[in-house]
Amino acid sequence: MFKELDPILHSQLRLAVMSLLISVREAEFTFLKEKTNATAGNLSVQINKLKDAGYIDVLKQFKDNYPQTICKITLKGVDAFELYVKALQSYMAPNTQ
Amino acid sequence: MNQENFSPQESLQVIESMIGKVKTSYHDTGVGPILWGCVVTICSIVSYFAHVYKHPQWFAIWLLTLVAVVPQIVISIKEKKEKKFVTHNDIVSGAVWTTFGFSMMVISMIENWGRLHIHSSIYMLIYGIPTIITGWVCNVKSMIVGGILCWVFAISSVFVDYPYPFLFMAASAIAAWLIPGLLLNYKYRKLKAANV
Numbered sequence: 001m002f003k004e005l006d007p008i009l010h011s012q013l014r015l016a017v018m019s020l021l022i023s024v025r026e027a028e029f030t031f032l033k034e035k036t037n038a039t040a041g042n043l044s045v046q047i048n049k050l051k052d053a054g055y056i057d058v059l060k061q062f063k064d065n066y067p068q069t070i071c072k073i074t075l076k077g078v079d080a081f082e083l084y085v086k087a088l089q090s091y092m093a094p095n096t097q
Numbered sequence: 098m099n100q101e102n103f104s105p106q107e108s109l110q111v112i113e114s115m116i117g118k119v120k121t122s123y124h125d126t127g128v129g130p131i132l133w134g135c136v137v138t139i140c141s142i143v144s145y146f147a148h149v150y151k152h153p154q155w156f157a158i159w160l161l162t163l164v165a166v167v168p169q170i171v172i173s174i175k176e177k178k179e180k181k182f183v184t185h186n187d188i189v190s191g192a193v194w195t196t197f198g199f200s201m202m203v204i205s206m207i208e209n210w211g212r213l214h215i216h217s218s219i220y221m222l223i224y225g226i227p228t229i230i231t232g233w234v235c236n237v238k239s240m241i242v243g244g245i246l247c248w249v250f251a252i253s254s255v256f257v258d259y260p261y262p263f264l265f266m267a268a269s270a271i272a273a274w275l276i277p278g279l280l281l282n283y284k285y286r287k288l289k290a291a292n293v
Contacts, residue, residue, distance in 0.1 A: 005108075012111055015112065016111050016114075019114075020116075025184060025185050027182035028181040035118045085112070088105045088108055092106075
């Protein structure tokens with residue numbers, strides 16, 4: 001039986017951001033932008049959606065007089081990502097579920 | 098990149114590709130290990146000759162390790178500025194090398210004071226290392242504080258004679274393990290009660 005995919009994560013850019021953040025402790029906005037090849041505006045919108053869902057924490061601060069945005073996955077985000085991957089597995093090998 | 102209609106295969110590709118990108122994003126320059134490899138090799142070889150040729154003043158070469166701390170700090174700050182993300186490995190290695198560096202410094206101090214025979218101070222210093230690393234990596238503040246207190250007690254105990262260092266050891270064990278353990282246990286029970 002196919003498991004339902006989390007609609008928050010089932011978006012390429014949001015999934016890309018979560019995949020990057022699950023691999024690190026925290027990352028700067030510029031790093032996420034560079035790796036996803038997204039525009040700043042679009043990335044910002046998607047990051048806010050993930051933040052509103054409680055999947056990531058966003059910290060805005062100043063570094064060398066420049067604004068800096070740091071993103072970090074939350075425990076809720078890790079759980080959601082794990083569930084999403086498990087649900088994906090049910091699509092990959094449905095007979096074994 | 099923001100389509101909502103993509104297949105599970107494409108999802109897996111996105112995950113795999115992003116994780117791969119993180120892996121290839123940063124490589125350690127190796128400058129720090131090269132620096133310390135050179136400094137400690139030189140100091141050790143000079144110490145060997147100082148012993149063989151009976152020139153005790155040559156042992157002052159070890160002051161080079163203090164000088165080497167300056168470029169190490171500069172390198173660390175530069176690398177931190179250039180890096181746009183922090184990995185889990187960074188946290189672990191940062192905790193390990195910081196506690197190691199501080200422990201080496203304290204051991205040198207105790208040796209210079211001629212109090213290295215107070216073995217319990219060395220034990221307390223060692224108690225502090227895993228306690229601080231665990232607290233740092235797992236984000237348990239009480240363990241970080243407990244580990245730092247172990248080091249404070251380690252330094253303090255060299256100024257007293259036996260059997261008083263044992264009382265410092267008891268205080269270290271209370272600060273490093275007993276109190277954090279009780280706090281963790283309280284938190285665990287609270288979480289367990291909330292989930293029932």
